[in-house]
Amino acid sequence: MQMHADAIGAVIVGFPATTDLGDGTQQWSEEPVADHAYIQARLKQIEKLANLDLKRVALFGFSQGAMVAADLATLYPESYLGAILMSPGGMGAPKASDSKTPRHRWQVYFCLCGADEDEGNVQLTKLYCSASAENAGLRIELTH
16 A cells, blocks of 8 residues: 555554554444544544644444544544545444534445455445445445
8 A cells, every 4th residue: 555655645544543452453432523532532532742743534444444434534524534444344333424514425434345355244345345335425435
């Protein structure tokens, strides 16, 4: 991804989820207000060290991170230009916005899963991208 990011002048910033499970792994709280506040605080910290334009942020996630990315991008369109969602899934049900705002029309979402992905994940990716993102009136690219 770095090669592509460099070609378009993008910066990829990654950091762990909100909850440390104590075994070297993390998970998201799946509470949009808390997850959004955490991401915004981390971005503001990083902005002090790097030249980031916080008005041009898109989220990227895999599995639970993808579900959280979609939820937050749809709920906070003023903060995120969209999201790249790889095989979204999580512990709870998606919490994406079901209402349209003028800011949603500027967002772009890319939903994808690998060719060898389990059929259940493929169906969840299709369901999540179509049911959650389209309900908010968003443009979607679904790749499998």
